[in-house]
Amino acid sequence: MTIQATGRPTDTRDDEPQEPATPTTPEVRETRAPATVRTRDRLLASDPGHVRLALASRAAVSLALSLAASAVLAAVLGLAGTQAIIVLVLGAVLTMITTFTAADPTPGGRAITHVSLPVAMLVGITLSTLVDKHRVLSLSLFVVVMFAVVWVRRFGPRAFACGMVAWMGYFIALFLQLSFAQLPTVLLAVATTTVLLLVIALVLVPQRPARRLRRMVDSFGARVRIALAEHRDPALRPSWRRGDETARDRAVLRVNEAAVLVDGQLAIPGSLAAPARAADVRAAVIRAEAALSRALDDTDDVAAEQAVTAALADLDTVLDDDRAGRPRPDDGTGEPAPFTPAAELFAGFLPGSAITVGPMVAPEDEAQPGTGRATGMLLSTRQACQIALAGGLAIALGDAVSGQRWYWAVLACFLAFTGTATAAETIRKAVQRTVGTLVGVVVALVVVPWLGNSTAVALTVILVALFVGFYLFRVSYTSMAFAVTLIVAELYEMLGTYSDGLLALRVGETALGAVIGGVVAVSFLPITAMRAERQARARLAEELRAATADVAAVVRGETEDGPGRPDLHARARALDAAVHQLALIGVPLSLRFSPGGARRRPTLARRLAAWVRCAVRVRALVEAALELERTRRSDPTVRHQRVGAATRAVQGLVDALAEGRGPGEHRHRAWDDGPDDVLTELSALHGALVALHEIDPQAAGEAPAAPEAPAPAVGKEAGVRGRVVDTDGSGLPAVVTVVDPHGSQRARVRTGGDGCFALDVPDDGWWQMVVAADGYAPYAGRIAGGTHDVVVLRPSRTARR
Template structure:
């Protein structure tokens, strides 16, 4: 396959990991289309009249649509156990609807009760989510299609036939083949890694060109690089989840082995991102060569990428003479690209020794996909300013109450617009509290439903004229809309509603009830339902977005603290103690758990990244998410760095890990955007442990695979806490007790023991030494000689006699001078 076409195929594979959306769309369209034919044949065999045929076909379509979503996975027994209750759920709703059909007031009251119960039962898992929805749909059909008791045998029969048909399809033609799906998800991981390389190549290309737009193109390219790096972590979690499916792993592989292989590949990609970003920011003349390397990697020209990596490494020069700018970043990028290509070459080869430990995935699957925001917000309590006993209710009970209140209001207001079509307002309300966790998500879903309905209205009017008089054209349009709507569902809910609005228009056209006024009425009722739903989400037991973000962010910091403590244990004793409940732990699993914590945070924080919620700054939210994403990346790198046996004594590094763990714990209870002063003390201890008087040779601090991620974590946590976790040699006058002693700085720089008797002084001395050491590392790691003389902490030259008050300098000199 030519490189360009191969890259286009990679983009398609990367956009739909495991082809999950395509599988859902095909399953929904095939199940619904065939169920219509099966139910038509069933009703005809029974000699049903026109109303009976219509009810049978509609019930079959509903069972097929819901069943195709519910009967996912590869476990046939689980599918049978789930499907056997479909007729009970729909039949129960139908019986309740027929029983109260004689009284409008009673029918509407029971409608609200059914809505409450349909949401309340979600607490018992995904299967009951579908049962509740089916019971609600059964009551809806019974209330508005007015079947009689004499039709119940046919209705039950139609439901059983529809259930049997969709179950048969789900275990035969539409069955999920777990090994094949896992291979596709792993293929999507590789494709997204290549997409990261493409974004890096674009960034370097912009850096190699004249700046004609004020740097906007470079900033866009840098943001695109960050987004693709985040999407790579997401598909890595999908591999994690599918690895736990029964029979999914190929022979010779185990869950821990596949997790380890992907973490190694992800670490290589992270190195590519860091190198590309550094080269682009520094305007290095090596950026052009690096862009060529990443372009070849993106086009799957792995042999060409290896040649380009060698050429880039050669272009950095030898260890003599003046190195070109960006030499160190270019070498790191070349090494990372070579490592990824080497891993890609053996991607299908199982490890030499298979793991035998039990595999516990960091995240599970929900209907074939990663869990959404409702699962994230499930255990988040309502934040109230005054005492409210209802605030202690769990999420499903709260949403059931919200749905009941909103449904009641939708019935009252909707009936003012239409006595017969008010159910569109009720449907809008019910769906707004389905698949949402916070009030911001509820609002966005209502807006998407309204916009999708509005745009679909115009399309429906046009298509009604095109398909008028042709039953075949109407059915084809309905099935096509079903397919496209399901395919786009996880990308754009508004687009799905656009397709559903067209389906509704086609249905009314087939029933000879279509009119422009009818669709306008649907838009009005939908608007009423959306407004009521949002008002209830805000006023009745609201789950605030900021409060949810704060809670999930705290869980992320707690997970980071747990990982840092585990690293410290690994450095101190060579093993990791089990969790409090006795569950074994490993660093790879903790790293993947941290990845999932960040995914959860990004899900619930998404509304805050847009200018839709008052009283916040989207740019600041995006910046804090970027800081947390970087912290997760460096934490993962830390787990990779401590795998092997280390020759040196890592007591100080373990101390730094534990200090950073304390800082993470203290950040867990902080509101985003607010300072956390008590995090400064453990950050100070970590700073002293990492840099206080070690006397390491220049260059080791940048290249050390353990201390380098810890340095980055320290700085990121300090910025998130909005405290100065180290003295930078700029603040404090000559009489300030925090001012470091120059003689002590010289002693520490020369390798003398640090002044442990004075923690503040030790901290300041260590930080000054650290800043100078970083300057030396950048020079010596690039092959340059260590400069002699006096230097400020920012790396600029100084004279001892000319150091102004409030600034501090130290002399770079060989040990013992």
């Protein structure tokens, strides 16, 4: 076989001379409109399921109604001045915490949590008022309370919420200087707010799981369309991403994040009219992702883009069928197995890094093999010890700075350990709280005096600030700290104690608490982010091993329908959830203010991109394997003789990753490509795994990864045009694939009936081209892009399979 090109060197595989073929005119591509991204898609993509918008709106509405109910209660009781403010503050605090933490998936569960939280708050307030006359005892008990409320987190989200509210009750009692004699008023305020919040949560603003699922699917579709448009026209990417070599992989990761959110939402009762359809929705989402991956392989493949649109339409059809109550189509596999989500959502969000760090630090008798060193201390116990030490130091040093406002240091310290699992995450949150407080104080120094002491204006500012803080909370904790600081400034204005010096003291105490929290996190029972990141990669390798083993069994025809049949879609989704854990844990490691963050950033980005590519190839392989299984079910005579070597090589590479070994002989391909999708996807996954071995050579080991191989230079796109012909010069239908030096597929097209093809590759360096035509020996050779290149391929005939 020979490649002949004008203006470029020739790379040959056969020694026999062949007559040069006459250059042929490439096929004419369909004209398309320029790629665009609609504003609506940007908005949908920014907030999957409108979860942040719903949370912020519910918080603002709940707070407005709570303040109104508290004001009425204060008027009925004849309270005024500071006493009325106490009622308002209690209602506001309980409302904000309940809105954020009462996130049970069922109405009954939410009702139980709504009743449990005020009880926990009253316990905290009562404990504080019982010892309010003895300062040393009060502060010492505060440390004990901090330890206890963190320790109970092991019992689940409701225990976490109750612990937070109990701690806040103790804190508010100190902040408002409540006495035991005021408990009846406190009880009335808390009870009134509890009843109101129950009415809001279950009647006025109930959660609607089916609507949230529909919106999450819409967000998924928006992210798919954005990824496709930005791939066609990189100028559509944000300016800070246009020169990023991992921009495409990040776009795919964002698409997959929405897909995992959909997967988690499917397990929420009420999301589907027929819960048995959850597997159908999952399958439709994965098919859309697989179609997207094929479209991203070639910028000019109109058919691939149309396939993406069709896949999204099929997903909508599945949801419409569920809503309309239409029966499930019979795919010949029987009833689906009980649905298990890849990730359990909390209030509509993906879980934090604790699900990876927790098993890593579990006792030896509870730890799973390969989870790392056991410490004999659960994560909740470890954090309880940390917060007890940090809280004690914050009380002592904060009191030295200000005997009245020391609690701000404790608040900053305590919240730095909330929702975090590694030392880097704790430091990141502490820094964000300090920055947010500083910005909030600067704004408050200008806004509060300008607005004056009008109660109506102050309440409006509080509600707007609360909405902004809750809406941007998951984007940046800095925004929440900013909003809370502005709210506190307005509160002090209403109390008549506002001053510039008071706000400056708040900044100082907050910074002190943040520093204490960071120092304790890195020096006392630390959990390093690097160790957690290695654990996440080890988990990824195991998930990859399980997924490829099940795919290999299906491809080889070793599975049977029934309860024991492997669920390839569930395997692929579990791998995706593990990828997102790696991405989450790596965030604080690459921050500019973290030591070595700027140096680690490129390494972490390339490593994550390599894992993302492997997950993409696994999803595409899953779809190809299931299509093969369907074909085999309708025609049992279908056989694929060449998949054995490919599956063995892929599994060998995955086993090496999981065991921290080099790829060895599995690095080299010992099979020829074919035109069928299974072999094509196996080859693509093999190339992605080889690249992963180069970038992340010790995925499961404790030693640091070796230096990454440099990414191929990407310059201006150059065209490669050509035709696949038989020995008589007639065109052949074939699959043409271009692979970069790391084994990652860069372009893939199917030729037309006349054998013509056209694709684009970067014009810097050499690229591997693989051509496979049914019934012919495959061709593999090097090419270099060039605007006017003409490539002519003559595959030699072999015995047809």
